[in-house]
Amino acid sequence: MSKKNGASTSYKVFSWVILILLALFFLFPLYWIITGALKTPAAINAAKPQWWPSEFTLRNFQVLFSKRSAPLFQFGSVVGPTVPGAIRWLLNTVFMAVMAMILTCITAAMAGYALAKKRFIGRAFLFSLIVAAMALPKQVILIPLIREMSKLHLYDTIWSVIFPTVGWPFGVFLMKQFSEGIPGEMLEAARIDGASEWKTFTTIVYPMVKPGIGALAIFTFINSWNDYFLQLIMLASNVNYTISLGIATMQAENSTDYGLIMAGATLAAIPIIIVFVIFQKYFTKGITMGAVKG
Amino acid sequence: MRQTMSPELRRRETISGYLFLLPSLVFFLGFVVIPMVMCIITSFTDATMNSNQPDVFIGLANYKELWQDPIFLKALRNTIVIVVVSVPVVCIFSLWVASAIFNMSEGPLSFFRVVFYLPVVTGSVAVTVVWKWMYSNYTGIINYVLKNGGIIDKNINWLGDPKYALACIIIILLTTSVGQPIVLYVSALGNVDHSLVEAAEVDGANNTQVFWKIKWAQIMPTTLYILVITTINSFQCFALIQLLTSGGPNHATDTIMYYIYYTAFTRFRFGYGNAMGVVLAIFIAILSAVQFRLAKEK
Structure with missing residues (x-):
């Protein structure tokens, strides 16, 4: 040496x-x-x-918070107190990212386990379909999705930016990778003991794939928070905006007030950066596991 | 080993397998597969944004029009420039950074990983608006620094000049693209078989030889994956364009993705936009296949 x-x-x-x-x-x-x-x-x-x-x-920040106002939340006829528009945008964004995260983790953990450990007809075909879809340009699918969303009466609602994120098959792929490591004998033993499929999933599979779920959760949260293209095409009214979309719109309206725009950018970026730095380890794991054999 | 499954067990496995898949399949089929099919179908029609108006089948007319549409051809050219420049730069840059940091101790390693990932996490909107300010003609810091450093003598309108606009966009794209490849390379380099490296060192191989003869082959799958994801991402470059230049000046910075958006939302030509989407998807599919083939041969 x-x-x-x-x-x-x-x-x-x-x-x-x-x-x-x-x-x-x-x-x-x-x-x-x-x-x-x-x-x-x-x-x-x-x-x-x-x-x-x-x-x-x-x-x-004073200008940013005086810009527009909106009710804090609205469920049917229940309307929350009036707050600055930017606060409502932030709340929309948090709701979107959290819901996308929860739904993705539940559906992907179940599907990943089935694809890795169950031997059923059509499994190979489904898995190839998932891998093929992942190689497609995600944004291209979103344009045709607009008409579908308006038929479903979901256009310009927060669900229209949640469901496509949940449908994106990366999570299933990632959870399949994690589920491969579950020893078949343990599942066999549970079956012989007469445990129901659901019980096997919650007591044996879930604890073993927990690190994978952690990785997927943080990954989905950050991606959903920052998926500007999806938010731009699906959300039309100001009260439904996310923080990214709100800042982008503000930028188009006050293109030279850089101080105001930077205040908005700070509000959009700081929460997600804090989340990222705290959960950095899980995130790194998610990226690397998703690439194995990718 | 599972070939001997009894028919009873096989039935049970199939039913439970599909039940576990069901929630995921609902979202996957509903919000990925159906739009994919719709994209292809509507690309053969004159569909508009209005879904109540019946779509008229027009065969390949949209596809024929594409190759005579000067803006599409320009957008295609720009997109190819972006891909051709950014993919190799991202790969080389991230491989260099990763090999410089991968055997550091946990503290500095995490620090650098976070720093290079930061532009991705910050989000395309926040990143783009700050770069817009930095590039700005009168109050931008880039003009100030370059002028004081004696590199330029008068302010340049970076984003308003067709000569520079695309290059400026590529620079931002690069800063937001290297985060994931670095993480992947760090992990791949950490997993390189140590016994092979040691054996080569005993045989007197120097660092460069060890790298190219041993490590390079072992990180090839990672390189391939990075090539594919970087290509897909560069092809879809959109937010930067929309927020910085809106494709201007005079379509000098249009990309295919931006032009699809423009066609669908400004000109309301939904079918035509989807035809471009199909072409873009085919391009990406061909390129990914070529990259896989090349990597396999090596």
């Missing part, structure tokens, strides 16, 4: 320098969003940008 120390040490220093420069480059947009949100309009519009805000202001 020691004979090539000279070359490898200088290469190590070189790669550390490059890595740190790259990290700064990748972090900079986020830094610029957050500091931009706290800058005064004068600082934002100056020809000489301020690397660090010389004066902090909450003006941009």
